[in-house]
Amino acid sequence: MSARGELFTYADAAAQVRAALPPSYGVTQAPNGPIDVRDERQKLVCRIQLRVLTGGSQWLTLAPLRGYERKCDRIRCWLEHGGVHPSWQWKQARVPMAADDPANVAVARVLERLLEIQQANLPGVLAGEDPEFLHDLRVANRRARTVVRQMDAAFAPADAARIAAELRWLGAQTGPTRDLEVLLATLDPVTAELEPLRLLLERRLVHARAEMTVSLRSQRATQLDSTLTRLVQEAAQRAPAAIGVAELAGARIRRLHRRMVRAGGAISAQIEPQVYHELRKQGKELRYLLELFGLALFDNTAVGELIAALKELQDVLGRHQDCAVHAATLRQLAPQLAAQPGGVGALLATGSVIAGLEARQAEAREHFESSFNIFASARQRKLVARVFD
């Protein structure tokens, strides 16, 4: 593992942070301690910690002080503009690789890194402090599943199936909590009439979280990381290593792009949400491949352009899908909601929330065509053909 060579110290990190922030901000760092960021009133607003994982990878966590979350978002923007990439959790999943690295070796390395991220977010998820931990855990999980499914030639089929099953299990344990958290955030700020709905959802969230906590503390969960790491390493040794990573990744990116262009072209005005949903799932997979392998192995500028167009499309599809899911959840809650104190008023108010969601969904559908046309344009298709051939 070569990540060790890139290790940097707290002092390095503090210097980078200082350079990225406005001069009115104060950045102090205790010897080998966290980096304190102070705003123009000299008020401590966030703390940045440098974490080193066992695998040797490092990341910065940015923890806002209570009441300063918004300010910290701004700080994060400044940092990212300044080339420093902290996050609530480390999102930098890319690992260095060369085009002709054997696919099984490179893919195993990527998976190990993703497992690290997944594992690193687990304590935060269990503490329930910040929904971002759960979000990041789930992104790492989905990325790993994408890698296993798409980079199929890097594994023996039986190995891929076993790894996928473990990953899927973790995804399933965390899904309900995440869905409710997102729905509650969508409703915020809650008006007085909607209060019974919020309470109902909160209660469900408490339940979902309790169930999730139980399964994340179970033996299967405790051993998941070591199980998966072992499976990945064994799989890498057994795998049919005949193909280079760039060749495999390029082929899969081309295939996914082609499929999306075809599926999206078939969407007509009266199509059902399921097709958008499928397209969105493929889009996610394509995006992960572009980020994890595309940027590491191919022409960065071109890949960046592809990601940008894809991102536009994904935003539209995501909005469409989220609205559909939320509206469905709310509809399904109606009988229960009606039975709550103040439920009738809440039901009426929920009706207009659903109407709002549907309007957003319709709006997303209207935007679909233009963003899809960019994504599927001749220019983009040529780019894909040129870069990944």
Added chain:
Amino acid sequence: MTNQPRDTRVIATYNIKGGVGKTSAAVNLAYLAAAAGHQTLLWDLDPQAASTYLFRVRPKVKGGGRGLLRKRDSARDHIKATDHERLDLLPADFSYRHLDLALDQFKKPAARLRKVLAPLRADYDYIFLDCPPSISLVSEAVFEASDALLVPVIPATLSSRAYEQLEELTRAGKVGRRSGTATFAFFSMADVGRPLHLQVMERLRGIDQLTVLGVAIPTADEVELMGEERNPVNVFAPASAAAVAYVALWTEIERRLRPAAASAGS
């Protein structure tokens, strides 16, 4: 997150007079409570925002005092972490100067602060209220909300009269209507080198109905320096006489508020 019920104590630093050391006491004692491991909140009720300033926080509450009082649970949204672990602040806002008018709109104005604080009891072991110098509906609401009133008294005749005034009020039953609100006086800006101070201190300690704490806070440059340092004394001058006195004062207060838990920290 599930919160276990806490046995929260609400402590108000109160005096009809300004400039007697209410804010200095609230800030330093709250810091010490937090430093000892307790989840602590300080609510700066004074529109002058002195303790908000000392914690470097912007004296601004969106929606003002009115909004804060109106909605159950809304106080939570305005809480800011201070630079010190476990110590949070509910900042002051200019609109607090009309807080008594805002209170007056409720059916039971004097019970309102207690209502607003109720949900916060799940989060904090100690809640300090730093009060504006006045006697108004606000102070009445403060008395109802508090487990203890902490009254700094400068041991000079003039200001001890202010305390006597409060004593009368208490006895007349106008304040502290809720039974069980303890009232503790302590000497603030005391100068043991001055015979007048000693004399007044002795006299006040002799009044039976009055609980005067044993520890006095001496006049000290370090307390004044808080304004420049914008930190509690114990952060920048932990060995100073004032810092030591605040520690002793906090120990005494905690012992009186939690006689059972005497020394064990849990």
